[in-house]
Amino acid sequence: MFRPLSLFIGLRYTRAKRRNHFISFISMTSMIGLALGVLAMIVVLSVMNGFQQEMSSRILGMVPHATVSAGQPLQDWRAVAAKALGNPAVVAAAPFSELEGMLSYKGTMQPVQINGVDPAEEPKVSIIARHMVQGRLEDLRAGEFGVVIGEITARRFRLNVGDKLALIIPELSGVPGGITPRMQRLNVVGVFKVGAELDGSLALIHVADAGQLQRLQPGQVQSVRLALQDLYQAPEVAATIAAVLGADYRANDWTHTQGSLFSAMKMEKTMIGLLLLLIVAVAAFNIIATLIMVVADKGADIAILRTLGATPRQIMGVFMVQGTVIGAVGTLVGAVLGVVAALNVSALVAWVEKASGQQVLSSDVYFINNLPSDLQALDVLLICSAAFILSFLATLYPSWRAAKIQPADALRYE
Template structure:
């Protein structure tokens, strides 16, 4: 079967057992280094994707995707909700209130965000009902001033169901300071745990009780909370709905409250990816060293090929083929092992925990108790493509050096 001279000789050099075992060792380490770099990048980026998905589902499943409000309290929130539901991107619209205050218990105090919700409507826009560890949302009754707290808040204060806490919220007044504190006694009727910082910063009360604390008229609500199919389109969708409702309506969305967190996570993924890319770059430099030593070892062979009619371009292609084969094999091995490791990382960590008899990710210390992983094909393709490109670029200089070999000079002392 006919094969081009460059490919034929380049593959023979790759397969042949070299007289210089040090060169063979450097070639092997280059291949292993490239494989380890690709494997590490695939696994780490998959774990970071898993963390981001886990945090998105928990945090963004609790906070409002978007809210609609007006210059004054809404007298007929159902009309606003019905108008919002006409948008195909909206999956739920419920009454909502939001207060900033502090909770006090036995002299200890902590700032909290207090959300007023309708327990019957809340499952349409939130996952809170799936994460109740004690009590339920149905225990929030109008005019009974019950409160559902996060597990971290309850543990910090030593609270149990039935305990009484004091909610302190600021209120505008005609006093000299302009603001006076308003206090309201609340009864703990439920605890939730979503495994995020919201467990220590969020509390839920009935929408009617929130209205009374805000001194609204019966039936009035502060805003309407929306749940969207694609939460990353929240700014444009909510703005379009508010514009359609008429003048005086405004929209807010999760990017104003949680956007910095997810921007930081995205930046962290990018920076870690760049750092891990250095492993692949080091392996590529090893390919350069390997080929330079091969060129020095094969000077006589190169000279003979030149005297037999091989052109400098063919000689250059020989060593480009050899280096590219090392890169392809290392990338292939690393890609396969990386995909397998990313898919089975959770099971592997569980096995290690069982073998060591200890928890690596304890739910008492971390928001999650298992290592999540989400393998994305785009990440695998990008990582393998970068590894192949760096491997190819690493062959250019040694191959060019080989093509510059002068036959007479190389054979002078042979």
């Protein structure tokens, strides 16, 4: 079967046993180093994807994907919700109010964001009901001024269900200074834990009680909270809904409140990926040293091929094929091992914890107690492509050197 001369000889050199065992060792080291670099990149990026997915599902499951409000309090939030649900990107809507204040308990204070919610509608747009560790969301009843606080807040104040604390809200007034604090006693009816910073900065009360604190009329709410099918389309969807509702309406979305966090996470993934790519680059450019030594070892063979009519381009192709095969095999082995490791990293960490008796990720310290992994085909493709391209580039200089060898110089001392 016909094969190009460069491909035939290059593959033959790759399979052949070399007289110089040190060259074989360096070649194998380059291949193993490349495989380990690809393996490390796939596993680390998969774990980072897993953490980002956990953060997205927990934080963005608690904060509104988007809200729609008007210049005045909404008289009929259900009518606004019905129009919003007419957009196919919206999956649920619920009444929503928010205000900021200070929680006070036995002389200890902390800032807090208070969300006014309807216990019957909130599970449609939030994951809060699935993360209650004490009490129930349904225990929030209009007029009773119950509050559901985060686990960090409960631990800081040493609160349990049934305890009472004070909410201090700033209010504009005509007195000198312009602001007068208002106080409202709240009853703790539940504690939630989502494993994020929201456990120490968020509290929930009934939307009717929030309306009283905001001095709204009965039945009025501040805004309508929306849950979207694709939360990353929130800015476009929210703006579209506000435009449909009319000029008096405005939209807000999660990118205004949490966008910086997820931008930082994306930047962190990019920088760690670039740093890990240096490992692949070091392994790939070891191919340069391997091929330079192979060229020196095969000087006589190159000279003979030149005298038989091989062109410099064909000689260059021989060693490019050999180096590319080394890179391709290392990349393929690393990709297979990386995919297997990424798919089983959670089970592996659990086995290490069981064998060592030590917990790698404690829920008391971190917001999760397992190591998440989210293997993405695009990441694997980019990593393998980068490793293969670096391996190919590493073959150019040694191959060019081989093509420049003159037969008379190579055979002078043979």
